[in-house]
Amino acid sequence: MLAKRIIPCLDIRDGKTVKGINFENVVDVGDPVELGAKYARDGADELVYLDITATHEGRKLFADLVRRIAGHLNIPFTVGGGINHVGDAEILLSAGADKVSINSSAVKDPGVIDRIAGGFGNQFVVVAIDAQYADDRWTVYVNGGRIPTEKELFSWAEEAQDRGAGEILFTSMNHDGTKNGYACEALRELSSTLSIPVIASGGAGKKEHFVEVFDRGCADAALAASIFHYNEIPIPELKSYLKQNNIIVR
């Protein structure tokens, strides 16, 4: 049976991990390769590396980093942040990334989805969507959740799928950072509307939230950051809890 995926997300600035505490057996939690390898050993199914650097120099460091990650990691990983053109995606592909995640750039120019998917395959393209629920509507935001757009979550996700997205990574801004659980109702609707996998993001605080997001939210994968970086929920413990609750995990 196909397993549900657990995906830690690491923020990178100037080639270094932004968050994270000191783990046993990890010399430098600031080193994205070491931290990623630790998560892989712990049973993470995939990793997402998000480059939050704004400078040109930082971007170059990120491509070098992707090369190092690809050399060390024996599980798939997605990279995102600042991918505006096919050329940006190509650099990361040739550095060894398995997938790229695009967000604001796809909203501004939806054709970039077609072009990256057309060039490198649908499986290579994750379309990330940040949305906020208010007044009976899920509004899509760009620029790290700072700017609202005209787009609405469900129709935008469908359009992204039709243009060639291989997966949708949906972050609920209402839930992100609350640690009160994922946006299960919206995820369930998204999952039933789409024929491609849905990755849930935003709101993980307890192990129960992961059972909910897979059972009630019908998500294919669940992403989280701080609960893993601060070791609030160790991945092996989460996996065995999910197994006890009849969720299929690796």
Place this chain on the structure above:
Amino acid sequence: MNVAIIKYNAGNIRSVDYALKRLGVSAEITDDPDAIVSADRVIFPGVGEAATTMKYLKDRELDRLIAGLSQPVLGICLGQQLMCSWSEERDTSCIGIFDQPVRRFPDGLKVPHMGWNSLDSVSGTLFDETLKGSYVYFVHSYYVPVCEDTAAETEYMVPFSAAMQKDNFFATQFHPEKSGGPGHKILSNFMKL
């Protein structure tokens, strides 16, 4: 050991090279016929679309070259599919090492079949019993039905060939280079043949 990874216009070939490096094996990524024919092991990786890739291979006569190889050959993902006789993906005639068709997954669950799935049964030289039940990483929309060449079976809506074997030809639908410990073991078994 001299390992050739066949270079063509698709996907993340680099990750196969990295996985071999982790095994202590250095490989050459090449489309040079002499280098491929003289290698001790040949890996035919692949992410991409069947018709475009077959055209690329045919234009360079790499399709016939691959079919004629006598050393151990390992096809990965699209590589496995192209080693079959025909693919439903844009009605593509393929290399034909395995006399099997490649089908698109039926409607029902999400396609592509993406993520970690279990090897429900294993046989053949690359697999030992400890790998039965192991999870490996898949990304694909087309599959090879279970047949006499099947070396490992996985189920996603239908049971399908997770791996195949015939004479010196081996293939996996999953990505051993991205499949953690079990993938490492399978690649290592291929190197030890």
